[in-house]
Amino acid sequence: xxxxxxxxxxxxxxxxxxxxxxxxxxxxxxxxxxxxxxxxxxxxxxxxxxxxxxxxxxxxxxxxxxxxxxxxxxxxxxxxxxxxxxxxxxxxxxxxxxxxxxxxxxxxxxxxxxxxxxxxxxxxxxxxxxxxxxxxxxxxxxxxxxxxxxxxxxxxxxxxxxxxxxx
Amino acid sequence: xxxxxxxxxxxxxxxxxxxxxxxxxxxxxxxxxxxxxxxxxxxxxxxxxxxxxxxxxxxxxxxxxxxxxxxxxxxxxxxxxxxxxxxxxxxxxxxxxxxxxxxxxxxxxxxxxxxxxxxxxxxxxxxxxxxxxxxxxxxxxxxxxxxxxxxxxxxxxxxxxxxxxxxxxxxxxxxxxxxxxxxxxxxxxxxxxxxxxxxxxxxxxxxxxxxxxxxxxxxxxxxxxxxxxxxxxxxxxxxxxxxxxxxxxxxxxxxxxxxxxxxxxxxxxxxxxxxxxxxxxxxxxxx
Numbered sequence: 102x103x104x105x106x107x108x109x110x111x112x113x114x115x116x117x118x119x120x121x122x123x124x125x126x127x128x129x130x131x132x133x134x135x136x137x138x139x140x141x142x143x144x145x146x147x148x149x150x151x152x153x154x155x156x157x158x159x160x161x162x163x164x165x166x167x168x169x170x171x172x173x174x175x176x177x178x179x180x181x182x183x184x185x186x187x188x189x190x191x192x193x194x195x196x197x198x199x200x201x202x203x204x205x206x207x208x209x210x211x212x213x214x215x216x217x218x219x220x221x222x223x224x225x226x227x228x229x230x231x232x233x234x235x236x237x238x239x240x241x242x243x244x245x246x247x248x249x250x251x252x253x254x255x256x257x258x259x260x261x262x263x264x265x266x267x268x
Numbered sequence: 269x270x271x272x273x274x275x276x277x278x279x280x281x282x283x284x285x286x287x288x289x290x291x292x293x294x295x296x297x298x299x300x301x302x303x304x305x306x307x308x309x310x311x312x313x314x315x316x317x318x319x320x321x322x323x324x325x326x327x328x329x330x331x332x333x334x335x336x337x338x339x340x341x342x343x344x345x346x347x348x349x350x351x352x353x354x355x356x357x358x359x360x361x362x363x364x365x366x367x368x369x370x371x372x373x374x375x376x377x378x379x380x381x382x383x384x385x386x387x388x389x390x391x392x393x394x395x396x397x398x399x400x401x402x403x404x405x406x407x408x409x410x411x412x413x414x415x416x417x418x419x420x421x422x423x424x425x426x427x428x429x430x431x432x433x434x435x436x437x438x439x440x441x442x443x444x445x446x447x448x449x450x451x452x453x454x455x456x457x458x459x460x461x462x463x464x465x466x467x468x469x470x471x472x473x474x475x476x477x478x479x480x481x482x483x484x485x486x487x488x489x490x491x492x493x494x495x496x497x498x499x500x501x502x503x504x505x506x507x508x509x510x511x512x513x514x515x516x517x518x519x520x521x522x523x524x525x526x527x528x529x530x531x532x533x534x535x536x537x538x539x540x541x542x543x544x545x546x547x548x549x550x551x552x553x554x555x
Contacts (some may be wrong), residue, residue: 102276119276119319122306141269143307146373155347155376161306162377165276166299166323212372230458231371 106167109177117164124148126164135175135204146232149205150174156212173259175204180260186252187211196245198236206232210246214257271309275318285322289432292318298434301377304386331355342381342435359440361448361468365396371458381435387427390460390481398478398486399466400440408433421485441471449540451533462521463529467537482513506535
């Protein structure tokens with residue numbers, strides 16, 4: 102079946118099998134491999150992307166369910182080589198160890214800040230409850246999200262579409 | 269993990285959904301948020317030949333007051349219920365329990381109708397709906413009908429819905445500021461409950477109490493409700509919470525421990541509902 106969606110500001114129309122998961126569509130069909138697949142069972146959050154302003158676990162969403170949607174992956178967060186405030190904060194606070202969970206963690210953090218621009222430490226931890234870091238590097242991750250919040254509302258936003266949806 | 273092949277049908281109205289279900293028969297499954305269905309399809313525990321996607325059916329996404337009840341459309345997502353000002357004012361148990369389902373990503377996709385139709389005995393929201401004495405409104409080829417929730421959950425993943433029907437609405441009484449409590453014991457914060465108890469003071473003066481994961485379906489704690497109606501204390505009533513239940517034993521907890529949890533969590537939920545104690549938090553929950 103044909104599926105159309107705007108991914109990181111670019112409109113994409115592709116043929117997919119109905120059973121194609123959004124995570125596989127992004128990685129295998131569109132070549133956007135920042136989105137990792139960890140547990141593949143809606144638990145770990147490594148595959149978190151933002152669909153129409155809300156975080157989702159793309160291993161548990163069909164590509165066809167994103168028809169007509171605006172999808173943002175980690176590749177779409179930076180603008181003109183400038184890191185998104187959450188990315189910058191993860192770097193400055195060393196919010197990662199092995200890095201496998203990081204792409205999903207950064208996307209989930211953008212979602213947390215979209216929902217609550219000035220979270221407490223506790224609210225960040227609750228907001229990231231769907232994302233696991235098996236290095237257990239949570240302290241610096243939480244610190245990074247709190248630091249990102251200091252940079253204002255942009256930390257909870259994804260870059261505006263670079264191209265209008267035409268379909 | 270990838271599901272077995274299936275055909276996909278997207279519908280935008282309830283009538284289209286009913287027509288598609290009639291056309292494709294018993295091998296078709298309704299897809300809403302997909303957060304219960306897709307995982308079991310990925311494990312090939314479910315292999316429907318057709319998925320009918322109702323997630324875009326706008327007419328089923330609402331939370332509104334209708335007379336003495338709050339009506340909630342079946343495709344209302346958990347995060348929408350959690351944030352609904354109508355729900356917070358009229359039936360605050362439900363948005364609270366919605367906030368305890370899974371994690372934010374799950375709540376962005378999961379729907380109230382989906383969790384009811386899926387009929388998992390460990391589900392949070394069906395437990396709350398059972399305590400509230402909700403009505404499940406389903407629609408099929410012969411029109412709409414209402415099923416009391418006490419008659420809806422028949423067995424493990426088995427409901428009173430006939431072939432060709434789908435859940436379109438949940439109706440609950442307006443409890444307003446009446447007391448309520450929901451106590452859930454989990455190994456990890458975002459998990460399914462090992463046991464959970466919901467208690468709510470209903471407009472008719474009675475107290476509804478329901479349990480998650482104490483049998484093949486979510487269960488009404490009838491003995492507790494009867495004891496409270498007779499004027500027994502919370503402590504006395506809660507001791508009866510495991511009566512008439514058939515909890516399983518698994519790697520998380522044996523039946524005896526689940527029975528202990530049912531009594532303890534029922535007592536806590538009733539005390540929270542009575543305003544005697546605050547709700548347990550993730551840090552303070554210990555059993």
